[in-house]
Amino acid sequence: MALSSKDCERISSIFSGKCSQKNICPVKDIMARYGDKWSMYTVLLLGQHHKMRFNELKAGITGISQRMLTVTLRSLEEDGIVARTLYPEIPPRVEYALTELGEGLLRQLLELASWANDHHADIMNARKKYEKKQVEN
């Protein structure tokens, strides 16, 4: 199935928009920002639990270092995806939650996830096929 004319218009608008003048594609920007090793997982986890403390997140995200969790959360907070609430008690308590904007992003990502799930097999097949072709030559 070929691309619809509406799709083509959308592509054009991405290239011709003010974003392309700044040489910034909004999709690329989003992907680069949230497509790193940990952001995605963090957003999904926060979507599932609504409110989480620093060490809860650390425990939930296998393999993440303290530093990278901090960096990831700061970046998400900076973009208004995640809200950070500090309770000035001793010992300190900090709670993280998705903002409305973050929930919107999450919804988009779930759409992408659906597509990814539906076509994961296709991609894996393609990879195997490609591998075979390489071995032949």
Add this chain to the structure above:
Amino acid sequence: MALSSKDCERISSIFSGKCSQKNICPVKDIMARYGDKWSMYTVLLLGQHHKMRFNELKAGITGISQRMLTVTLRSLEEDGIVARTLYPEIPPRVEYALTELGEGLLRQLLELASWANDHHADIMNARKKYEKKQVEN
């Protein structure tokens, strides 16, 4: 607006599915694979022009090196997103085009782009607000 129960189910299925056992989130997989510096741009460009030669792509993607274009195209080809057709003439001619799978991916990305466009201002505002808050402290 809070997340719908359907959204929550989707999140759960991502975490509980076979993908999470392999410690691979399909969204993260997709984002990591196509969220790099050049893949996105390449897919959009191929969506716009349908068939392009190596040097046409190189000319269309400002700043990309020969090597990175090759690497990017190989990766997309490996996943079945892009089809490579070699015409064994002299000098050789190679044409790249999106596959059906690639067009499907492009459609998803356009959805994401729409969201990104609609909320780009929100994100920028959040960044400014965050910056101010940092300066205050």
Add this chain to the structure above:
DNA sequence: CAGGATCCTCAAAGATACTG
């Protein structure tokens, strides 16, 4: 023309130690 092969660099991520 469309790359393959090398070498090199720098920034992102990991490890570790310390602190309000």
Add this chain to the structure above:
DNA sequence: CAGTATCTTTGAGGATCCTG
């Protein structure tokens, strides 16, 4: 508890030269 500060490492990406 929830970080910050510092050092080290790794690998993605750039530059360059070569070729079927």
